[in-house]
C-alpha cells in the first residue's frame with residue numbers, strides 16, 4: 001500500500017505538470033461529437049468450424065520449417081574435431097531455433113571438447129537428446145475416492161483453452177468421463193469459448209459469471225465430478241503474466257483449492273506457445289514455483305516456430321513436455337515424443 | 349518491458365564506469381556482453397550482427413571523446429544505435445480524406461489482436477475520432493463475444509454478422525460509412541503463415557476493404573520466429589506497421605528490435621498493460637531510453653494529458669501546494685491516476701526510478717487500490733477533511749467498515765501525512781508550478797526533442813523523495829519489503 005500511495009503521489013505530480021503544459025498550449029478544439037446514430041442490428045454469430053483431421057497427425061509431417069533450419073547441419077560432412085566455421089554454423093542453427101544462449105553454449109562446449117565423432121548431425125542429435133528428461137508419463141488417476149484434476153496455466157493467448165478442448169476430446173474418446181471447469185473468470189467470453197469446446201467433445205461444463213472467484217468454479221466442478229463419479233476434471237485458468245507476484249499468488253491459491261477435499265491435482269500443465277523466445281524460461285520458472293508445474297504442452301508447432309526453448313526448459317528446470325499442439329482442430333494434439341522431436345529438428 | 353536488456357546494460361555500464369580508458373580488450377568484452385544481452389532478448393541473429401558491427405564503428409569513431417567515461421561512451425553509442433535500429437520517429441496517423449479510415453489487424457493465433465483492436469479503438473476515441481470495430485474473426489470460439497465485451501468497455505460499437513470473414517469486413521466498412529464513423533478497425537482470425545488458405549483469406553479481406561493501414565500484431569515475447577512471421581505477412585499484405593502486444597510481460601522485446609531491421613517494417617503501436625488504456629504510439633527514441641533504463645517522461649505526460657480530467661487535477665493542485673489537500677482530493681486523484689493505466693506500467697515510464705521501486709510497483713494491482721478506496725470511503729466527510737481527528741476508535745470503525753485492518757488504516761493515514769508534507773515542500777512560492785518541477789516541465793514541453801537526456805534530476809529527486817517513508821518504516825522494525833498489504 002505504501003508503494004501504491006507513493007506512486008499515486010508521483011503520478012499526481014505528473015498530472016499537474018501535464019495540466020500546466022496543456023494550459024500553456026492553445027486549447028485544441030476537438031471535433032464536436034455528432035449525436036450517436038442507432039446501433040446496427042446484431043445478428044447471432046455462429047462459429048464456422050474448420051474441418052478437423054480424423055487421425056492425429058505425426059509430428060514429422062506437421063513441423064513446418066523446423067527442419068529447414070537444421071538442413072545445413074545435415075549437409076556438414078565433418079567428423080572428429082570441428083573448426084571455427086562449423087561450430088559457428090551449429091551455433092547459428094541452435095540460436096535461430098530459440099534454444100537459447102546458455103544451452104547453446106553448453107552444447108558447443110561439448111562439441112569443441114569431444115569433436116563430432118561419427119558426424120555433426122548424429123552428435124548434435126545426441127547432445128540435444130541428452131538435454132531432455134527421461135520420464136514424461138501422464139498421470140491421470142487420483143487415489144481411490146478422489147477425482148483427478150488437470151490444471152492448466154500459462155500466459156495469455158498460448159492455447160490453454162484450446163488444449164483443454166482437445167484433451168477433453170481425447171479423454172472422452174478413450175472412454176473416460178470429463179468435467180470442464182471454466183476457471184478463467186477474467187477474460188471476456190472465456191467461458192463461452194470453453195463451452196463451445198465442451199459441446200464439441202461432449203464434456204460437461206461448470207461455469208459461473210465473469211469476475212467470480214476462479215477457485216470457487218473449480219471447487220464446484222470437482223464437487224460435481226465427484227457426485228457424478230466422473231474420472232477427470234480439466235480446469236482452465238485465466239492467462240496471466242508470470243512476473244506479477246499477485247497473479248502468481250492467486251494461481252497458487254487456485255491450485256490449493258483444486259487439491260483439497262475430493263479433488264487431487266495429478267498434473268499441472270503449463271501451456272507454452274512454440275513461438276515464444278527466451279521469456280519462456282522465466283515463465284516456466286515462475287509457474288513452477290507458484291503452481292508446481294508437472295508438464296508442458298507445447299502448442300502451435302504447426303507453424304514456422306521451432307519451439308527450441310523447451311530444450312532449455314527441460315535441461316535447466318527438468319519439466320517435461322508431455323503434449324504437442326499441431327493445429328486448431330480437435331484432433332490436433334499428440335503426445336510428445338522426444339526422439340521424434342529431436343529427429344524432426346535434424347533430419348531433412 | 350525490456351527489463352532484462354535494461355538490466356544487462358546497467359550492469360555493463362557499472363562495470364565500465366570505473367575505467368579511465370577503453371582498451372581493445374574492454375571493447376571486445378563490452379561487445380560480447382552486448383551480444384549476449386541482445387540474444388537473450390530474442391533479437392534476431394542477423395540484426396545482432398549488424399548491431400555489433402555498427403556499434404564497433406561508432407565506438408572507434410568516438411575514441412577521441414575526452415568528456416565521456418568509457419562506460420558512458422558505450423552507453424551513448426548503444427543508445428544512438430538503438431534509435432537507428434528501432435526506426436527514426438513515431439507514426440503520424442493520417443486520416444482518409446473520404447472517411448472511414450480502414451485499419452486491418454492481422455497476426456498469428458493468440459498474438460493479442462482482439463485486445464489490440466479494442467485498445468486501438470479507445471486510442472482513436474481519445475484522439476477525438478469515432479471508431480468502429482468489425483469482428484471478422486469467425487474462427488476462434490467466442491472471439492466475437494470477446495470483442496463485444498471489450499468494445500463496450502471502450503465505449504465503441506462492434507459490427508458482426510454470421511457470413512464469411514470477407515463479407516463481414518466489407519459490410520462492416522459499409523456500415524461504418526453509413527452511420528458516419530470515421531475509423532474502422534477490423535479484427536481478423538489468427539493464422540499461421542504456412543496456412544495458404546487462410547493467408548489467401550486475409551489477403552481477400554484486405555482486397556475487399558482496401559485498408560489505409562494494415563498492422564501485424566506480434567507478441568513481445570516472440571522468439572526468432574518473429575521475423576519469419578513478419579516477413580510472410582509483409583509479403584502477403586504489404587504491412588504498414590507492427591503493433592507489439594504484451595510488452596509488460598517481462599518480455600525482452602527482441603521482436604521489436606528486429607522487425608524493422610529485417611523486414612523494414614516499423615513498430616507503430618505498443619501495448620504495455622492489461623488495461624485498455626495501456627496502449628500508445630511507439631516512439632523509437634523514447635523506447636531506446638527505456639531499454640537503457642532511462643525512463644520515458646514524455647510518454648508519461650502524454651498519457652496523463654490524454655486520460656486525466658484537467659478540471660479535477662486543477663481543483664486539487666492548488667490545495668495540494670498550500671497543504672490543505674484532503675483525503676477527498678486524494679481519492680479523486682487516485683481515480684484520475686487509475687484512468688491512466690496500471691501503476692506498474694506507468695512506473696516504468698518514470699525516470700530516475702530504481703529497479704526495486706519498479707518491481708514493487710509492478711505488483712501493485714487493482715485490489716490494492718480498491719483497498720485504499722474502501723478505507724477512505726469508510727470515513728465520514730469530516731474525517732476526510734481533517735484526518736487529524738481520526739483516533740483509535742475511529743480507526744477500528746474504519747477498518748471494520750472497509751473490511752481491512754487497523755494496521756492498514758494506520759499505514760494509509762501515515763503515508764497520506766508524509767505525502768502532504770512532501771508536496772507542501774515542493775509547492776513553495778509558485779502555486780501552479782512547483783519549482784523543482786520546472787526543469788522537468790520545460791523538458792517535457794520541448795516535445796519532439798530527438799532523444800531524452802538522461803538527467804531528469806528534478807523529477808528523479810521528486811521520486812526519491814516519494815518513497816522516503818519506506819526507509820523510515822524499516823527503522824520501525826518492518827523487515828518485509830514495502831510491498832502491498
Ligand SMILES: Nc1nc2c(ncn2[C@@H]2O[C@H](COP(=O)(O)OP(=O)(O)OP(=O)(O)O)[C@@H](O)[C@H]2O)c(=O)[nH]1
Pocket residue numbers: 154155156157158159160161162163184187190237238239240271299300301302303324325326327328332457458488538540
Ligand atoms: N495453429 C495452432 N493454433 C492454436 C494451437 N493451439 C491453440 N491455437 C490457437 O491459439 C489461439 C489462442 O488459444 P486459446 O486457447 O484461446 O489460448 P488461451 O491460452 O486460453 O488464451 P487466454 O485464455 O486468452 O489466455 C486460438 O486462436 C487457438 O485456436 C495450435 O496448436 N496450433
Ligand SMILES: [Mg+2]
Pocket residue numbers: 160161162184187190236237239
Ligand atoms: Mg483461455
